[in-house]
Each structure stands twice: as C-alpha cells, then as structure tokens.
Amino acid sequence: MGIFIRSYxxxxxxxxxxxxxxxxxxxxxIAYPIIYSLIYNPEQVRDVRxxxxxxxxxxxxxxxxxxxxATQEIRIxxxxxxxxxxxxxxxxxxxxxxxxxxxxxxxxxxxGESSPAVLYSEMSLLLRYRGFLVATTNVAQAMGSEILTExxxxxxxxxxxxxxxxxxxxxxxxxxxLESGFDSFIMPGVLVLILQQCLILAIGMTGGAKREKPWxxxxxxKATAGGTFKSMAGGALAYLTVIIVPCIYMLHYVPLMxxxxxxxxxxxxxxxxxxxxxxxxxxxxxxxxACRERESVFVLWVVTSVAFLFLSGLTWPRYAMAPVxxxxxxxxxxxxxxxxxxxxxxxxxxLAQVSGDYIALWIxxxxxxxIAFLVQRFYVMPTRIRALxxxxxVAIP
Amino acid sequence: MSxxxxxxxxxxxxxxxxxxxxxxxxxxxxxxxxxxxxMMEDGLPDKVPAAIVDxxxxxxxxxxxxNLGSLQMVDLVDQSNSFTEARHKMQEGKIFGFFMIPENxxxxxLSGKGPTITFYTNMTYFVPASLLFKSFKTTALMSKAGxxxxxxxxxxxxxxTVVPMMQPINITSxxxxxxxxxxxxxxxxxxxxxxxxxxxxxxxxxxxxxxxxYGTSPKLMRMAHGNILEAIVGKILPQTIGWWVMIMFxxxxxxxxxxxxxxxxxxxxxxxxxxxVVASQCFALFVFGVLPNLRFSxxxxxxxxxxxxxxxxxxxxxxxxxxxxxxxxxxxxxxxNFLIYIDQALNxxxxxxxxxxxxxxxxxxxxxxxxxxKIRKNFERPVYIP
Numbered sequence: 001m002g003i004f005i006r007s008y009x010x011x012x013x014x015x016x017x018x019x020x021x022x023x024x025x026x027x028x029x030i031a032y033p034i035i036y037s038l039i040y041n042p043e044q045v046r047d048v049r050x051x052x053x054x055x056x057x058x059x060x061x062x063x064x065x066x067x068x069x070a071t072q073e074i075r076i077x078x079x080x081x082x083x084x085x086x087x088x089x090x091x092x093x094x095x096x097x098x099x100x101x102x103x104x105x106x107x108x109x110x111x112g113e114s115s116p117a118v119l120y121s122e123m124s125l126l127l128r129y130r131g132f133l134v135a136t137t138n139v140a141q142a143m144g145s146e147i148l149t150e151x152x153x154x155x156x157x158x159x160x161x162x163x164x165x166x167x168x169x170x171x172x173x174x175x176x177x178l179e180s181g182f183d184s185f186i187m188p189g190v191l192v193l194i195l196q197q198c199l200i201l202a203i204g205m206t207g208g209a210k211r212e213k214p215w216x217x218x219x220x221x222k223a224t225a226g227g228t229f230k231s232m233a234g235g236a237l238a239y240l241t242v243i244i245v246p247c248i249y250m251l252h253y254v255p256l257m258x259x260x261x262x263x264x265x266x267x268x269x270x271x272x273x274x275x276x277x278x279x280x281x282x283x284x285x286x287x288x289x290a291c292r293e294r295e296s297v298f299v300l301w302v303v304t305s306v307a308f309l310f311l312s313g314l315t316w317p318r319y320a321m322a323p324v325x326x327x328x329x330x331x332x333x334x335x336x337x338x339x340x341x342x343x344x345x346x347x348x349x350x351l352a353q354v355s356g357d358y359i360a361l362w363i364x365x366x367x368x369x370x371i372a373f374l375v376q377r378f379y380v381m382p383t384r385i386r387a388l389x390x391x392x393x394v395a396i397p
Numbered sequence: 398m399s400x401x402x403x404x405x406x407x408x409x410x411x412x413x414x415x416x417x418x419x420x421x422x423x424x425x426x427x428x429x430x431x432x433x434x435x436m437m438e439d440g441l442p443d444k445v446p447a448a449i450v451d452x453x454x455x456x457x458x459x460x461x462x463x464n465l466g467s468l469q470m471v472d473l474v475d476q477s478n479s480f481t482e483a484r485h486k487m488q489e490g491k492i493f494g495f496f497m498i499p500e501n502x503x504x505x506x507l508s509g510k511g512p513t514i515t516f517y518t519n520m521t522y523f524v525p526a527s528l529l530f531k532s533f534k535t536t537a538l539m540s541k542a543g544x545x546x547x548x549x550x551x552x553x554x555x556x557x558t559v560v561p562m563m564q565p566i567n568i569t570s571x572x573x574x575x576x577x578x579x580x581x582x583x584x585x586x587x588x589x590x591x592x593x594x595x596x597x598x599x600x601x602x603x604x605x606x607x608x609x610x611y612g613t614s615p616k617l618m619r620m621a622h623g624n625i626l627e628a629i630v631g632k633i634l635p636q637t638i639g640w641w642v643m644i645m646f647x648x649x650x651x652x653x654x655x656x657x658x659x660x661x662x663x664x665x666x667x668x669x670x671x672x673x674v675v676a677s678q679c680f681a682l683f684v685f686g687v688l689p690n691l692r693f694s695x696x697x698x699x700x701x702x703x704x705x706x707x708x709x710x711x712x713x714x715x716x717x718x719x720x721x722x723x724x725x726x727x728x729x730x731x732x733x734n735f736l737i738y739i740d741q742a743l744n745x746x747x748x749x750x751x752x753x754x755x756x757x758x759x760x761x762x763x764x765x766x767x768x769x770x771k772i773r774k775n776f777e778r779p780v781y782i783p
Contacts, residue, residue: 020692020783032700038722039707045717064566091746099568113561117568123575124739125714126583130527133570137534140566147565152549168506168544169513170537172530175487175494176521182713185523209783261521292417294783295606298695299421299599305703306592307429310436316580317493317525320442322435339490346521349488356489 003227007234014206014217015242020294021209024202025239029246033191037258043181045127047075050097051086054079058106064117067139068099073131086120096122097132112151127182176346177261184260188345189314189338191250196276196334197305198246199239200284204297207288207380214388223385228377236281243277255345263348272340272351275361279333282368286375312338333368336360400620404631407620411604412635418600422639426596430589430647434655437581441470445525445532448475448495450483453502461514461540465496470532487519494518494529496536506544514540524580574658574743582657586742587711587735589647590670593640594677594731595702600636601681602698605629605772606691614776625773629765633678640674652742660745669737669755676730676761686768689775690782705729733757 015021050068054061069076077095080086086098098120108115119136121129177184210217251269255262291297310316311329318326318335329335340357343349351358412418449465451458466473475492477483483495496516499505505512516533518526542563549559575582608614621628648670652659659666681698688694707713708725709732715723726732733754740751765772 040713042717045714091750109565114564114567119568119570121572123572136568140568144565148562151562168541171513171515173517174520175517176519180520295691295695298699299603302699303425303595316437317442325436342521343488343490347488353489
C-alpha cells in the first residue's frame with residue numbers, strides 16, 4: 001500500500017476516533033449555523049420605542065404622530081410633558097428616540113412655510129437609528145406632498161392641473177437581499193467563514209495530537225520529501241472527503257432552511273468553494289507548526305474568526321480599507337470565499353462573473369499548499385520525530 | 398514563602414515562560430484592537446462605487462448625473478447603458494448600486510406624464526448600500542424639487558412662494574453621542590471588550606485545565622494546603638492583573654488616543670472594566686467547574702465567547718430577537734459591559750440608571766462558589782480526557 005493511501009486511511013481513522021475533531025467537523029458546521037441564524041432570524045428591527053414631546057397639540061401634529069406609529073419601524077409609547085421627561089424615559093431605557101414637535105408647528109404649515117420637528121435618537125445601535133430615519137423621512141415625504149398639492153391649488157387654482165399627482169416618482173429597489181434583512185445580510189458570509197475555520201481548527205487539533213503522541217501517529221519513513229508530500233496529500237484528501245457533506249449542508253441547506261436569498265446555481269457554488277476548502281486545509285497544515293498541544297487551537301485560533309470577519313469586507317467594505325488591511329485580507333481564503341459566495345448566492349452571479357475571486361482562491365490554494373509542504377517537511381515532521389525519540393520532551397505543563 | 402505566594406509566583410513563571418500565553422494575552426488582543434480601530438478610522442466608508450444608467454441623455458438627465466457625482470459619499474465609476482449591464486457590474490462586485498433615469502425622461506416630465514427615477518442598492522452589503530441609499534434618495538428628491546419649482550414657475554407662481562412649500566414637514570434627526578454616525582465608535586466599543594471576554598475565558602480554562610491534563614493539580618492543592626480557594630485565586634490572580642493592565646490600555650486607546658466619546662465619569666467606566674475582567678473569569682471558572690475537561694470547557698467558552706458578539710446585541714437589538722434566544726443575551730458579562738458603556742461613556746447619564754448592571758457583575762462573582770466543591774474534587778483526582 002502506498003504512503004498516499006495509507007495516510008488517507010490513517011487520517012480518516014484518526015478523525016473518526018477523536019471526539020474533539022469530530023466536534024469541529026460535524027457539530028460545529030451542523031449546529032453552529034443554526035444557532036447563529038436563529039439569533040438574527042427575525043431579520044427586521046420593528047417597533048422601536050419612541051416618546052413624543054408635542055408642544056403644538058394640533059390636529060396636524062397628532063396626525064404626524066399617528067402616521068409614525070403606523071410605520072413598521074416605530075412604536076410610539078407615549079407623550080412626555082417636556083424634553084426633560086423624555087430624556088428621563090430614554091435614560092431609563094424605556095425608549096430609544098424622542099420626537100419634539102415645536103409650538104406653532106401646524107401654523108407654519110398653514111402659512112406655507114417649512115415646519116421643523118426634531119428627532120433625538122439614541123446611538124448605541126445603528127439599526128435602531130436607521131429605522132427611525134427611514135420611517136420619519138417616509139412619513140414627512142408622504143404628508144408633505146399631500147400638503148403641497150393642497151397649498152398650490154389654494155394659491156393658484158389652475159396650477160393643480162399642471163402638478164396633478166406626482167410630477168416625478170422616486171423608487172428604491174433593494175437588490176440581492178430583497179427584504180433588507182439582517183440575517184440574510186450577515187449569515188451567508190458567516191457560513192463561508194465557519195467552513196474555513198472548522199477545517200483549520202480540526203487540522204490544528206490533529207497536529208497537536210500527533211505532536212503529543214507521536215508513537216501513535218508519526219511514521220519516520222514519511223520524513224523524506226516525497227513521503228512528506230504523499231502523506232500530506234493523503235491527509236488533505238481525508239479532510240476533503242469528510243467536509244463534503246457539511247459543505248453542501250452549510251452552503252445549500254442552511255440558506256434553504258432560513259430562507260436566505262438563493263439566487264445562484266448550487267453546483268457552481270460548490271465548484272467555486274473547492275479551492276477555498278483546499279486553501280483552508282493547507283493553511284491548517286501550516287498552523288500545525290504552532291500546535292504543540294491539541295488544545296492550543298482554541299487559544300490561538302478561535303479569536304481570529306473576528307479578524308477574518310472584518311477582513312472579508314462584509315461589514316466594512318474592502319474598497320475603503322487601508323492598504324495594509326487590504327493586503328492582509330488578500331491572504332485569507334475566506335475573504336474571496338465570502339465575496340464570491342455572496343455574489344453567487346445572494347446576487348445570482350455566475351461562476352464566470354466571480355472569476356476574479358475564483359482565480360485568487362486557486363492561487364491561494366497553490367501557494368498555501370507549497371508553504372504547507374515546506375513547513376511540514378522542515379518543521380512539523382522533524383519535531384514529531386524528535387518527540388518520538390525523546391518522549392520526555394513532550395510534557396510541557 | 399506562604400502557600401499562596403508560592404502558587405502566585407509559580408503561575409507568574411508559567412505565564413511568562415510559555416509563548417502561547419504571550420500570544421493569547423498580549424499579541425492577539427493588541428493586534429485585533431489595532432486592526433479594528435485602524436480599519437474604521439475614517440468613520441464611514443465614503444466614496445461608494447456606484448453607476449448611473451442614463452437612458453435619456455438630455456441636458457436635464459446629465460445635470461442629475463453631475464449632481465450625483467459631486468456627492469462625497471458616491472464614486473461614480475461607471476456609465477452603463479442598460480439595466481442588465483449595471484446589474485452584471487453589481488454581480489461582479491464593481492458597484493454597490495446604480496441610479497436609473499428612464500428613456501424619454503425629460504419629455505415625459507415636461508408633458509406631465511410623471512416618469513419615475515429608480516435607484517437600486519445592493520443590500521447584500523449593508524453599510525455601503527445604506528450610504529448609497531441616502532445619497533441616491535437626496536439626489537432624487539433634490540431633482541424632484543427643482544423640477545417642481547420649474548413647473549410652478551411656468552404656472553405663474555413665484556419661487557419665493559413655492560420654495561418654503563417644498564418641504565412642509567421637516568424632521569431633523571440628531572444622533573445623540575455619535576452625530577456623525579461614526580462606524581468605528583459604534584463597533585469598536587463593543588467588539589474590542591467582547592474579544593477580551595473571549596480571551597479571558599479561554600485563558601482561565603486553559604491554565605486550569607492544563608493542571609489536570611498534566612496531573613499537576615494535586616501538587617497545586619498541596620501547595621495550597623488543601624484550600625481550593627487559595628489554589629484557584631493564586632493561580633488566576635496573575636492573569637487578572639495582566640488583563641487589568643490590558644483593559645486599562647484598551648480604555649486609554651479608545652477614549653484618549655482614538656477620541657471616542659467619554660461623556661460620563663472615567664471612574665465608573667474604570668470600575669466597570671475592572672469588574673468585567675473578574676466577572677468573565679468567574680464565568681469561565683463556573684464553566685470549568687461544570688465541565689472539568691480541558692477541551693470541553695474550552696469548546697464551551699469558545700462557543701459562548703464567539704456567540705457573544707451576536708447574543709450581546711451590539712448590532713441587532715435584544716427586543717427584536719426571539720424570546721427564547723434573547724434570554725441568553727443576559728447570561729454573559731459582556732452584555733453588562735456594553736450597557737454600562739452606552740450609559741456612561743456614550744450617553745454620559747447618571748450612574749443611577751446603570752446601577753443594576755453593576756449588580757449583575759457581582760452576581761457573576763458569586764457564580765463559581767456554587768461549583769467550587771467540584772473543582773476541588775477534580776483537582777485532587779485529575780482525570781484527563783483528550
């Protein structure tokens with residue numbers, strides 16, 4: 001039996017007998033996306049609480065408040081006597097916004113002037129502010145154009161026919177994420193990131209296991225260049241085999257379950273993600289150099305997910321990054337994986353349209369495989385063999 | 398040397414002697430903090446790449462394009478000829494949205510047919526798309542106002558009468574504490590402490606679990622003369638001090654150097670951060686007591702630590718989550734750290750309003766005492782499960 005096949009079988013055995021690695025390759029990709037999606041699954045921020053300070057007390061100001069309350073975004077929880085009382089309600093975390101309508105609000109409108117009102121918004125969460133902004137703009141627009149038409153026909157009776165209805169319609173269409181939901185925005189990217197991370201964590205942990213108990217796993221005959229490469233390839237194929245089902249599950253079934261946008265071709269998406277999986281496996285093999293123990297992976301790698309999430313440009317777009325962060329993000333497989341997956345899955349791009357990301361992923365896969373080979377050949381394998389010869393060196397509390 | 402001092406010094410030697418502790422306690426947190434604050438230093442990602450589809454090609458439509466191009470937030474990278482072409486560019490990621498002026502726009506407008514301007518934003522990317530939305534909407538409404546002015550003037554109404562009428566109801570929004578919608582202020586103040594929480598918890602489980610893994614915990618217990626509290630405090634205190642230094646550095650980094658809002662009292666914020674470190678450690682101790690297995694407790698702390706970024710509701714509000722899930726928002730120390738930050742640093746309100754959050758920290762302090770007997774049992778008879 002060749003080293004390649006032997007390593008493949010051996011790695012599969014190691015994976016299937018180690019509960020820690022099973023957790024990374026099965027529980028993590030299967031349960032975690034569900035928990036994560038459930039947190040954001042309500043998608044929209046509705047009925048954010050607001051207090052009104054109405055100094056005008058006119059039918060127009062009441063109409064404004066009624067209209068705001070009727071929007072999806074805002075819920076008016078009551079009136080406050082003055083701004084101070086409103087502030088107290090906000091400080092006590094009862095509401096997140098205060099609308100102040102000044103005295104003479106309706107009169108000004110009646111005189112044909114522009115009548116101001118002020119919305120004070122608490123700024124801890126931008127989604128709440130966004131809801132306030134959208135709702136108040138829409139309500140002010142709708143009420144405004146009604147009043148305007150009335151006014152103009154009052155001023156010049158015939159003008160009404162000239163400006164009948166809306167002279168110019170303005171319409172916004174949200175693309176990709178049609179409902180502008182938060183879950184549909186963040187989760188597709190996070191899924192790809194989870195895929196990368198669970199591979200690297202699992203491979204890092206096997207590295208630690210092999211280093212701790214080399215007599216169980218290490219073969220000295222693999223310590224030649226050819227042997228190292230073949231055993232690496234065999235191991236990589238084992239991870240590729242194991243990850244197929246979780247990969248299909250995460251990139252196809254999770255979006256299906258949670259009704260995320262799915263505009264792409266599912267087969268093309270799997271073809272697209274292949275180089276990212278290879279790149280992640282190679283990165284995991286490089287990471288093995290830092291794993292002296294099985295448990296090191298938690299301490300050294302888990303927190304990188306936060307860094308990778310931001311480097312992927314999901315929240316802060318890549319075009320606005322400083323060169324240093326952009327370069328760093330170019331090194332992460334998940335960056336292009338997230339970018340391409342979102343475009344295909346959410347925006348319905350074809351594989352050809354994300355060719356830039358696809359090529360970048362293959363270049364990464366190639367480069368990381370080469371680096372992984374060098375790391376395995378000149379660092380990981382020799383340390384394992386050393387540990388095999390001197391078992392005393394292994395214990396490092 | 399007393400037992401406590403011995404344990405303390407032994408723990409200091411372990412922390413300083415192994416590279417993994419340096420990486421986890423200094424290198425990674427510092428790097429992440431620097432990365433997040435520096436990446437978003439501009440506050441908002443302006444100059445969002447966008448396109449205009451001008452199917453009209455008249456002087457009026459060109460004027461609208463020019464107005465759009467002059468906006469700070471938009472970078473018109475492209476002139477597309479059709480909707481399909483622009484949509485393809487969006488799919489390829491070259492633009493985040495486009496503005497469409499329909500055919501015969503000017504003609505329809507003058508003949509009163511009421512044409513429609515449509516703008517498309519790629520909501521797959523929330524932040525740039527929201528910024529584009531705002532700029533597109535402003536441009537569209539300004540164009541509309543200009544056109545209505547023209548029409549009114551042809552109808553014989555003077556501009557002075559019409560202009561104030563354009564916007565009868567004008568609601569100004571004032572964002573308290575962060576008027577410029579600075580994204581770094583919004584994000585770093587919650588994400589950086591949450592990253593600390595994750596690392597603090599992992600360090601507790603890792604350092605204690607290693608004692609069990611390598612069978613050194615009985616020795617630790619002997620040094621403490623069988624007193625589990627002495628053993629644990631002596632072991633963890635050096636980390637606490639290390640994290641206190643780090644978190645004080647974080648505060649000065651965020652509120653002094655970066656100049657993020659600090660409207661309330663430094664004193665109460667400092668108290669909160671110091672208590673937060675201990676609360677996170679106590680939470681991890683509790684997890685470790687329930688699951689004395691090194692890998693298992695690290696897994697649980699990793700899971701909760703990463704989920705905290707979402708569960709603690711930094712971006713999606715608790716009241717919008719499902720009830721059964723929103724409960725979990727309150728079990729992590731970072732939630733209280735975030736609430737105190739909002740009250741004390743961002744809004745600078747009276748400490749009275751935050752009193753309950755500090756009490757929550759104290760509840761975390763008491764948590765490990767419920768499980769101390771079990772940690773003791775496991776320390777005396779260590780069993781390592783890989």
